[in-house]
Amino acid sequence: MEKQNSKYRWAVFATVLFTYFLIVSQRTAPGLITDQLMKDFGLTASTIGLLTSIQFLAYASLQIPIGLLSDRYGPNFFLIFGTILNGIGTVLYSVAPNEFFLLFSRLLVGLGDATIWVNLVLILSLWFKGNEFVGLIGIAGMAGSFGFLLATVPFSLWISLWGWRGPFLSIGVILLVLGSLLYFILVKKPKQLFSSQEQKGTLSREEQVKERTFSLLLRILSSRQAWATFLCHFGVVGTYVGFIGSWAVPYGMNVYDMTRSNASQLIMIGLIGAIIGAPITSWIAGRLGSIKKPYTVIHLVSFLGWTAILLFGGKPPFYMLIILFFIIGYCNGANTLTFAVVRQSFDRKEVGLASGFANTGGFLSAVLLPSIFGKILDHFHAAPIHVGYFFAFMIPVIFSILGLAGGLLIKEQHQEAKGMG
Incomplete structure (x- = not known):
């Protein structure tokens, strides 16, 4: 063309x-x-x-x-x-x-x-x-x-x-x-x-x-690849955007006794990770000729990052927290590979709908996580503050497991598949 x-x-x-x-x-x-x-x-x-x-x-x-x-x-x-x-x-x-x-x-x-x-x-x-x-x-x-x-x-x-x-x-x-x-x-x-x-x-x-809208929608909703991208985006975007956008600063202030200004720097660390995560992971995918392999690793790393916070009772050593925020931000930056999967997996007449479906997964989790996280904190309001955060961090761990499942479900295809060249 x-x-x-x-x-x-x-x-x-x-x-x-x-x-x-x-x-x-x-x-x-x-x-x-x-x-x-x-x-x-x-x-x-x-x-x-x-x-x-x-x-x-x-x-x-x-x-x-x-x-x-x-x-x-x-x-x-x-x-x-x-x-x-x-x-x-x-x-x-x-x-x-x-x-x-x-x-x-x-x-x-x-x-x-x-x-x-x-x-x-x-x-x-x-x-x-x-x-x-x-x-x-x-x-x-x-x-x-x-x-x-x-x-x-x-x-x-x-x-x-x-x-x-x-x-x-x-x-x-x-x-x-x-x-x-x-x-x-x-x-x-x-x-x-x-x-x-x-x-x-x-x-x-x-x-x-x-082609009728209903049949097109039905085909996307019955597609393994579409649900894989939905879960990928759900697992890596909502955990980062949902937490960073709502509870990251209060977490730093309440658990580590940081000032609001210092706690906001945790968000900056995550952003730096996200900035380099997108181009580097895309470059790696291009070099490997595979999207599934690096993206599955990204979801595994995201899951391990959230799990590490949980294993330390919601309060890992501060130096480790900085590293984990950077890693989690990096994984969020790599979420653009979701749409590389969409691009190579669907016909041109389906790319918009498949992209919208995948993006819905990400923002659905971004809406759900802050609310559920907050309800758990409210439930344990009488306990020491780190106890509430410990149980609340189970939510991003669960969400990231769903993202990892999405990565494993991806069916690798050739770059120029489905008439996308």
């Missing part, structure tokens, strides 16, 4: 990657201004919690529908629309006069964010060959980790200098501009360069519509 041999595909890659980087930064950036929001708007802790949950619930609930729609009608429109929706939501957030606007704006951000990763996977699968895709999906994962990193010290310093509204407004405007740029990069310019290929793609999509 001419697209996959053109130099133009790198312009596509760079633009889509930068868009993903900025959008990921806005998933957690509002956490930097929790105290200011409570002060400025008189919000309760439960309302703050709702601001976070409404965004991620919108994200998780739309993964399968977005996958279906993107397979049917192509990924370009949904990536562009999602970027613009994210930009509008971020702008509204920056000018919100009351809590209703805050909630509505975060809902828009969640809806926009829901379209991004699935369509990024689809776009890369269309523009790059299978052997390139494995490495590039790792770089995409690294870009996401840098996005999370942006939403820590750099964004915090920007807020300190400008106040919180200015930075969010700026990012929102940049995303709106990126939406226009994506239209030029993904739609307008390719029509000039690859008109015949675009027409073939249109005919292909018309043929895809002939």
